[in-house]
Amino acid sequence: MNMLNTRLVFGLSMVAGLLLVLWIDEWFAPWYPFWLLITGFAMIAASRELVNLLETTSIRPSGNAVIGGVFALMVANWVPHVAVDVEIGDALSALRHDPARPLDALAYILLCFVGVVMVSFLVQSFQFEKPGRATPRVAGTIFVVGYVALLGSFIIQ
DSSP: OHHHHHHHHHHHHHHHHHHHHHHHHGGGTTTOHHHHHHHHHHHHHHHHHHHHHHTTSSSOOOHHHHHHHHHHHHHHHHHHHHHHHHHTOSTTGGGGOOTTHHHHHHHHHHHHHHHHHHHHHHHHHHTOOSTTSHHHHHHHHHHHIIIIIIHHHHHHO
8 A cells, every 4th residue: 555655656646747848838838848848858768778677689770870860859859949939930820820730840850750761771781791680770760759749749749
């Protein structure tokens, strides 16, 4: 019973902390710096954990490519919102509301993911030593970036 109480208190305090961060970040809209820091820390930590877990397998993802891909996708989540909000920051911005704007933000993310896939292939082509190792490493890198950063993008959005 004691462990259950500890988990409940810790879980509720984490939820309360996240709600507080989201409430404070509303004052900094559209930048949301605290949400960027929290999600960035969580995504980098999760990607490092997956890279370490897969290190002993045959796919062995490239740690630097994974961190770079996760960072690129994190930036791609913020760029469309910040760039558009800076352009239409006048008093009549509500008249220019575009209902497809959330889908435009996803286009940036997916294009960035395609770029990460292409860079992953390029990195492995430069590190090529002998047949049989490059393709599993590319697959591992794409798996970790897709699993952590691409799916994490929906949490950020």
